[in-house]
Amino acid sequence: MSALLDTSVFAGHWPFRALPATTPGELKARLAAGGVTQAWIAPLDAVFYADPHEANRALAASVQGDSFYVFVGALNPTLPAWRRDAEECLDKLGARALKVFPNYHGYALTDARAAELAELCARRNVPLCVQLRMQDERGHHPLVKVPGVPLTDVKALHERVPAARLLACAAYVKEMKELQSLPNLWAEISHAEWELSLASALERCAPEYLVYGSHAPLHYPEAEVAKLAAPEAEFPAATLEAVRAGNAQRLLGS
């Protein structure tokens, strides 16, 4: 079986729907059944907790020692303790990437503190995952309407900290053209869907910067993995292999 790296999954609870497979164990079974060999997991509770680091500690403990998972620490760089929490994620909790949720945590990615976090990631040689959205905005709860993070803000962060490896999570396929040919700026495909999704994403994003991500368990992993099962003639084998694993390994610095 060839490697398949899923760069964006979560464990925890989502306040708006009873999701299947909310624990790392349940989720692993679903992902592995679809061929995933490694998943980058962040705490779902961190989206709404006042202090996301509480969710980091809980999730890190539950995936510790499980080589299937790469733990991704969730941070809010506007909180006073974010620097020490980032260090704890990387030095004690085993995080190999960090993730931010700017729109849910109430700041713009153009905030100087986000750039400072990106600089820390560059210094520590870990990717910074930017969660653009958690759900199609049209389906938001009427009291919790959260516009997506503009791709222009991701590009601005990239221009400000070009040494940081950034992963744009949950970009729509129409947004991906904004990311074209920018070194150190990756995108995962969990929200990219049009006709033949991977082909559509590859038309807009450089093939060496596109990675697989399922957004599970908020999305059905069985649906997302189908994006990789296109007719053989549609993609060069090397491109498919890069999207399945090679690009994500490079992004992770491994």
Next chain:
Amino acid sequence: MIIDIHTHLAAPGLQPDADEMLRMRALARHAGIEKAVALGNLIAVGGPHPTPEQIHMVNENTLRAMHAQPDFFIGFCYMNAANPEDFSLAEIERCVVRGGMRGLKFWVAVLATDKRHDALLARAQDLGIPILYHAWYKAFDQGSGESTPAQVADLARRFPKVQIVMAHLTGDGERGVQDILDTPNVLIDTSGGQPESGLVEYAVRRLGAERVIFGSDWPIRDFGVQIGRVKGGKLSSRDAELVFRGNAARILGLKP
């Protein structure tokens, strides 16, 4: 094999693009889809308020696609209830009675509660054909003529003998599923929006598998992804067969 209740062609004009049809069919076959309901060309549709001339163009495009690939395409007659009633009824005669289409399609021109639907639904009832109606609960940018599931349920109560496929499970959400609980003539299609977990099995739990029907909304969506969302619902083999094929065969009058 699978019947897809919700697809579109996109190349504009009266004549469907041969390459697009071949590509669509190849991708559909790769995904395991044997037949597709063509609901009207996306580009020729003329925006949310199509004129009679635009309606005619959309339907002509669909008729020609049906004739080009009669074993694959099942056509639905695109309608705007705000257009003159005599035009719309004549279009039903042209496309359904003489042309072989098997249903009507309504999008976002007027709300489903609008009484200008009545003559068209009455004709659908006479002919024994289903209609497919767009619906969505949008937190952002709900169109002024864009119906909610509650409004589709209102239409269903007024025409309880007409089978109505309410589109877009993700957009309808849990509230939308509950809106149609007591209108047994409404099925919900699985198409539209991201493949958000939990909804397929929720709809089956609430409505029964007999009222959940597979649709992809291709090319806005991806056949494989949309099939995968139903598989992700972990339905029993009986329920999955109904969702993927049986319900469509029943309401379209195809062989079981």
